[in-house]
Each structure stands twice: as structure tokens, then as C-alpha cells.
Amino acid sequence: MHIGVDVGGTNTDAVLMDGNKVIASVKSPTTHDVGSGIVEAVGSIMKSSGCAVADIASVMIGTTQFTNAFVEGKKLVPVGVVRAALPATTGILPMTEFPSHLVAQIGRQSYLVEGGYEFDGREINKLDERAVAEAARDMRKRSIRSVVVSGVFTPINDSMENRMAEIIRNEMPDSEVTLSSEIGRIGLIERENASIMNASLTDLSRTVMTAFRDALIQLDIHCPFFVSQNDGTLMTSEFAEKYPVLTFASGPTNSMRGAAFLSGVEDSIVADIGGTTTDVGVLIGGFPRESAVSVDIGSVRTNFRMPDVLAIGLGGGSIVRQSGSDTHVGPDSVALDLLTQARVFGGKTLTATDIAVAAGYADIGDKSLVADLEPAIVEAAVNRMHDFLEATVDRVKSSKGDVPVILVGGGSVLINREIKGASEVIRPELSGVANAIGAGLAQVGGEIDRIYSYNDIGRDESIAQAKEEAVRRAVQAGASKDSAKIVSIEEMPLAYLPAGAVRIKVKAIGDLEQAENLK
Numbered sequence: 001m002h003i004g005v006d007v008g009g010t011n012t013d014a015v016l017m018d019g020n021k022v023i024a025s026v027k028s029p030t031t032h033d034v035g036s037g038i039v040e041a042v043g044s045i046m047k048s049s050g051c052a053v054a055d056i057a058s059v060m061i062g063t064t065q066f067t068n069a070f071v072e073g074k075k076l077v078p079v080g081v082v083r084a085a086l087p088a089t090t091g092i093l094p095m096t097e098f099p100s101h102l103v104a105q106i107g108r109q110s111y112l113v114e115g116g117y118e119f120d121g122r123e124i125n126k127l128d129e130r131a132v133a134e135a136a137r138d139m140r141k142r143s144i145r146s147v148v149v150s151g152v153f154t155p156i157n158d159s160m161e162n163r164m165a166e167i168i169r170n171e172m173p174d175s176e177v178t179l180s181s182e183i184g185r186i187g188l189i190e191r192e193n194a195s196i197m198n199a200s201l202t203d204l205s206r207t208v209m210t211a212f213r214d215a216l217i218q219l220d221i222h223c224p225f226f227v228s229q230n231d232g233t234l235m236t237s238e239f240a241e242k243y244p245v246l247t248f249a250s251g252p253t254n255s256m257r258g259a260a261f262l263s264g265v266e267d268s269i270v271a272d273i274g275g276t277t278t279d280v281g282v283l284i285g286g287f288p289r290e291s292a293v294s295v296d297i298g299s300v301r302t303n304f305r306m307p308d309v310l311a312i313g314l315g316g317g318s319i320v321r322q323s324g325s326d327t328h329v330g331p332d333s334v335a336l337d338l339l340t341q342a343r344v345f346g347g348k349t350l351t352a353t354d355i356a357v358a359a360g361y362a363d364i365g366d367k368s369l370v371a372d373l374e375p376a377i378v379e380a381a382v383n384r385m386h387d388f389l390e391a392t393v394d395r396v397k398s399s400k401g402d403v404p405v406i407l408v409g410g411g412s413v414l415i416n417r418e419i420k421g422a423s424e425v426i427r428p429e430l431s432g433v434a435n436a437i438g439a440g441l442a443q444v445g446g447e448i449d450r451i452y453s454y455n456d457i458g459r460d461e462s463i464a465q466a467k468e469e470a471v472r473r474a475v476q477a478g479a480s481k482d483s484a485k486i487v488s489i490e491e492m493p494l495a496y497l498p499a500g501a502v503r504i505k506v507k508a509i510g511d512l513e514q515a516e517n518l519k
Helices: 035-049 065-072 100-106 129-141 159-171 188-200 202-218 237-242 250-263 335-341 352-358 375-396 410-414 431-441 459-476
Strands: 002-007 011-018 021-029 058-063 079-086 109-114 146-151 176-179 225-228 233-236 268-273 278-284 295-297 300-302 309-312 318-323 326-333 403-408 422-426 443-453 485-493 501-510
Touching: 002 035, 002 250, 002 431, 011 035, 011 431, 021 035, 021 431, 035 202, 058 202, 058 250, 058 431, 065 202, 065 295, 079 129, 079 159, 079 188, 100 188, 109 129, 129 159, 146 159, 146 188, 159 176, 176 188, 188 202, 188 300, 202 225, 202 237, 225 237, 225 250, 233 237, 250 268, 250 278, 250 309, 250 403, 250 431, 268 375, 268 410, 278 375, 309 375, 318 352, 318 375, 326 352, 326 375, 352 375, 352 410, 403 431, 410 431, 443 459, 459 485, 459 501
Parallel strands: 002 058, 058 225, 079 109, 079 146, 146 176, 268 403, 403 422
Antiparallel strands: 002 011, 011 021, 225 233, 233 443, 268 278, 278 309, 295 300, 318 326, 443 501, 485 501
């Protein structure tokens, strides 16, 4: 038996699963301290199912805590950046494009030292180890404990970053060091940005993971727990504590994976309608389509893997307003306070949930409390919600033809009409907890994205090395070595670089290591 949990902005969902079979499920409000919400949700399914805690082999948790913290610029720590690149890259310093509210939390403390590589792994310059040590001593004086080390083309050869990290830890034993070669892809600025995001979350990641562990201990559940990544796979709690940035957008990913499982349709568009937002993305082979371009998070460009998901301000808690003859739905939401502020629950705020109840296609709360709504306002709001979703579905489509659209999430009750551009609209059973199911079904993954020289070592050896590294990363993240397998290989020749340069991306996934081996 295993448990899947998804901690959303409005609700915490939990499911108890026996293999691929859902035994029990629950949706409960997310609490401000996170942990008590998990205790409530997991405790509820344990009680309703009669399952003994000794039968739980693993717990999988998805969370939006880290995404929200970075976007809002809250609970972040100061970060120092040591970049090995001189004499190159002086034109753009680290954190140049970070918005002011993030700079206020993180700062712009950076150090450029000699070092870095060419695209084929040749050194631009020898690493200036003395300058790295001096940077570490300066950061120690400034009480900066979270450090990023980066360099030009270091994903191709991480030796320089590893040496920089070693020097910094010698000078600052209590420091937390993030290596950019372990976070992002080839492009320096976007990779460095993603690493800074990760480093700024070090204290919060420790707090959140401790809250998760304490919640399970309170429930007397002592099995290993795992955290969802944004590619639909899992990582150990220790790995997640070190790399919290990898959880960004894991919520929509879990919902899409759950949608594929519940519907049996692996190629489709999924609309996950929650209490605050709707996330729309494309499923290919049961996994979310990956974004092919740099992704902005909190107005900061990154290049680490992210699902190609479009988020819109439509959810069950979206506030409905009348402005003259126009009716507006969202994008602001009552979110966590839906159960107290929505009119059907005795509140005074008109929400999308109230509209669905007044329109007669949702049975939530007390419908008599919205009986006085003017039919014209209800109809206008219903049209607005459907038009909004149709436009978003059209934006994420990659072909002209109609495709299946799967509706999941607690807010899926907002949609009751056909969707233009959809060959069919699928509302699977248990769609309200698809996110928790997706977390519970997830395997463990590892990925490599590097440039190889076919002229130097040949195509076969290059691909073999990439495969080996992808499998190693999957095992490091908690996958059983025997079950790890390669699921995708991409080769992209780089015509503008010499020496037969080819960018290779390889992804491996595997089943969780047996719980008894992880305890």
C-alpha cells in the first residue's frame, strides 16, 4: 500500500492506493501550516479504509510551497554567486534581471573568477582557486550561507564546479552550496538563475520537509516518503530538501499523470481546474509535454526542465464581479477561504462556484443562498468561464485537428458544456483527486542534457555515456537500479559549433527502491 498526497493552494488531496488501485480518497482544505492539513487528509483515508499504518510502504507528496514562496518573494535567504568565467561573461553579472522584490530578499552578491570551459570541455582559463577562497571568506563576513557556483559550459564538465564547492565548504563549513551543473542546462544565465532560485529556498526546504516528516510521525507512519518533481517522477525527501526548485510546477504535472491513468488516454489536453487557477497542458505518451523554451518563474528566466503548462486565473474560488454590462471572472480568488467566503457557504463573495450552483449543474453548499442571482449575470459568467477555457485549450494545441480534453480537479464542476476544439470532453471518475493519484503513481527519474563531440568519441560512445549518467541520476534520486530504463533520447546537431558537436538529452525512469531498503 502507498499514499499519494498533493498540497495545493486551496485543498490538500490524499489517496490510498494498492498498486494501481485506488482504495480511498479525500479532499480537505489546505492549512496555513501545511503539516496539519496533511495529518487531516491522510488520517481521514486511513480511518475510512481501515488500513493499518504497518501496511503503508511509501508516501508520495506533491507541493506548491516552493513555487509560491519564490514567486511571492517570501521566506527566501540571501545568496552569493561565484561564477568561473573570466575573462568571459563580464557583460552580464549574476542576478541582473531579478526583480526588485526578489533582490530585496536575495541580494546581488556575486564574484567572477577565472575559469570556465569551451563547448567541447576545453578550459577557457585555469580556475583561480585563491579567488574562490577569498570570495568564500567575504561571504562568511556578510553572513551569507547559501552559495551558488556556476561556470561557462560546466554541465559538460563539472570538475571545476565540484572544486569550487570543495573550497567554499572548507572556508564555510556551515554553507549550503548549489552546483549549477546539477540544476539547469547549457545556457549560463538561465542555468545560473535556476540555481539561485534553488539556493534561495534552502531554509524553507528544510522547514517544509521537516513539517512533512513530523506530520507522518504524528500519524505513526514511519515508511520512506518521496516528493514529486515537475517531470512526473519522484525524488527522495533528502534529494528534495537539496533541490527544492525541482518541485516547481509539480502540481499540474501530477494532475496530468493522474488524468492519463484515470481516463486511459495518454495523448490529449488536460485542464486541471483547482480552487485558484486552471493549468492546461498537453499529454504525450502519458507524460506532460516539456517546454522547449526558457520558462519565466516570478519574472526570472530559467532553463531547467519544466512542463509546457499554461496557467489561467480560473478556479472554484475565482471572484465574480459585475462592471456595467460586463461580467468578470477572476483572476483573483478567495482560495483557502472558499468554504467561508463563497455565498453558497454563507459568505458574501460571489465566486465561480456560486455561479455553477446557481446555473444548476453543481450541487455544492446551500443553493438557496444564490437563488436571488439574476439569470443574465449567471449566464454571462458561465459563458465567460467556458470562453476562457476554450481560448486556453486553443493556445496549447500543437495541431489544427480536434483532440480529447480531460477535465480534472475539484473545480472541473465549473465546466458543463462542450469545448470547441475538443474531439471529446472526458470527466473521469475520481477526477477531483487526480493530482494525488498522479503523485501516488509516479516513478523515479533522472535526466542528462549535455553537448558531446562525435568527432572525438563517436556517436555510440557519446550516447552510451549519456544513458549511463541518466540512469545514475535516477538511482541517486531513489530508483531501483534493476528497474531503471531509458525512456527518451534526443540528438540535436549544433551546426554552428565545430568538432561534430551534438546536444544529447536522455531521460531514464525506474520503480521506487523497495521500502525495506530505503528505511
